[in-house]
Amino acid sequence: MTAVPDSVLRELGRTEGGPAILGLLARAHDTRRLVLLRAVLDAAAAAPAHVCPPPLLDRLREDWALLEAAERTDRAAVRTVLFHPLAGPWAQRLLAGLIGTRPAAPGLLDDLAHLTALAAAAAIRAGMPCAVRLRPHGPLASLPTLGAVRSGPGPVELSHADGELTLRPAGAPALTVRTQPDGALTSADPRWLPVLMLPGALPGSRPVPLDDVDPYGAGGDGLPSHGLSAAPVDDQERKAWAESWTGVEPLLRIGGDHRLTEAAVLLRCVVPLDTPPGSGGEGSAHCSGTRREAFGAVLSSRPATPLYFAATLVHELQHTKLSGLADLVPLHREDATPRHFAPWRPDPRPFDGLLHGTYSHLALADYWQRYALHARRVVHRDLAWAEHARCREQVGAVLPVLAGSTALSREGRVLVNEMISLYHRLDDSPPPPGHLARAQAYVSTAKVIWQQRNGSRRL
Structure with missing residues (x-):
């Protein structure tokens, strides 16, 4: 494990992180990747x-x-x-x-x-x-x-x-x-399927592959059972991904420069997933995820709009950050037993999953609030306030569990305390009362359903 200064923990606890901090996480992971590859060679020889x-x-x-x-x-x-x-x-x-x-x-x-x-x-x-x-x-x-x-x-x-x-x-x-001069491989033969390269999130940053042909994209880890499955996308779908991506940069910027920095430093590929049944329409219903061993990959069905594409990146890159930090310092000593209520999931979550989910939803609450305050059209403001209120209420429902845990390490305590501070700072610009009431009702209903499904497991 590596010593991480409290200033870094506090910045990450605010769901932020500048180029130096995020670069530290990325370099540490790259070093572990080289060690893993050497372990493969040694294991084969033995x-x-x-x-x-x-x-x-x-x-x-x-x-x-x-x-x-x-x-x-x-x-x-x-x-x-x-x-x-x-x-x-x-x-x-x-x-x-x-x-x-x-x-x-x-x-x-x-x-x-x-x-x-x-x-x-x-x-x-x-x-x-x-x-x-x-x-x-x-x-x-x-x-x-x-x-x-x-x-x-x-x-x-x-x-x-x-x-x-x-x-x-x-x-x-x-x-x-x-x-080609830009490094792309092209062929007139339709049997060749090139990886589509999306432009970097910031000028000079590396392009982002839309990788729909790697055999290790969405296999294993039970992902197919959760509706996460991948297949090569056709030319029309590739064009739709590329068009959606062109609108992401200004939308990320609304959330603050740190959101663009996250995408520029941490995002290394997008794995397109099939759209799960029943998730059509112009809404946020789609599937996305990350894999801890695939640092820098965001797996996602194509979001309905560039705005939801940006929100998906905000959500999933928080998991990448927290996983990278947890590889440097222990954040808690809890076991992996699924026992906790999380209003964004119907099943009990282990403590680590609760921490990850709270962290990513806190970042979403912050992002949607910034977007709501920036939006000029009423329909966009209403959408953003509704998303913000829901995420904020979800976070508020589980933060006490994190705050009250005796299993947090010292570093985990610093991180969670800063998360709590950010949560309270969101009160400086509260959502309209109607959105707040609906969000509170949503979380209350989720808790009742969870209790009915899971009985006496811990809330």
Whole structure:
């Protein structure tokens, strides 16, 4: 663990954070990613032959050697691939499989083969020649951060030299993909599916991939059971995402410069999710989430409007911040038993989930209040006040549980105390009485329903 000054904890407790603080969180995570990748290599070398057979180990070492050669050529290009958020779920899954005792299963074989795809993507970004064989995941053979090719179940032969990529799917004609001056890979062949790059949130900040082709985007962790599933989006849907993104920057700015800084420093990719059933219409009903091991990724169905896109980023990037902070210092000593009431969820939440949810909803309450005070049109003000009042009442319903916990660490106490201060500062500009009354009724009803469903579990 790393010592974090109280000034940093207080700034984060206000759901803020300047470039230096957020950069600290990002760099700490990147260091852990490199350690995790090294652990994968060491675990493969130590695994028994029935878990990682010698031919697979040899392939892994060749891939690692290609990564090292690419890094000597262009370190930044390789780090773009290795620090891609979706390489985190892959590395953790592979490590868990390698330290197990069962023989290599198809899932482990896929995970081992994905290192080839990562190494090839790194070499291509670094401008190095390479020749590898890709193993498809389902209908796609992916090159992380770059794109994917539609293929059959057989391997895809890949060769790269002088900015030109040749892909030969088994039993199908070859296709050519060329590197453009901006680094994008394009092809006239419809089998090539490039990753759409959204412009950086701030001038000079890195572009944000809309990554709909990485096989580790929304798999695992029970996400499909919560309606979070991903699939490649068509050209029309990509255009809709891009158009919505162009309106996000000025809307984030309304929430304060720190909201733009969060997106510029922390957001590393957006994973588009299928819209869950019954969530259509011009409202906030859609699904979104983050994965702790995929630092910097926001998973989301396409929000109905740019305003809800901005609010989704505000919400989800708070989870990224808090996860990054928790990796540096312990925030509490509570166990993972789901026992707490949270008015934004029908099921009991563990203490850590309660802390995360309260933190993200506090940031939303602050964002919607700022937007309401800025809005000129009545319809926009009413929408923002309604969202603000609901989020504020939700936070107020559970803050006493956090404040009264004896399991908070010293750092967690500093953080929560600042959260409480921000919550009370929201009273300086209260919502209109009608919105407040409806929000109070909403939270009260949620509590009654929760008690009926969960009986004597803790409120």
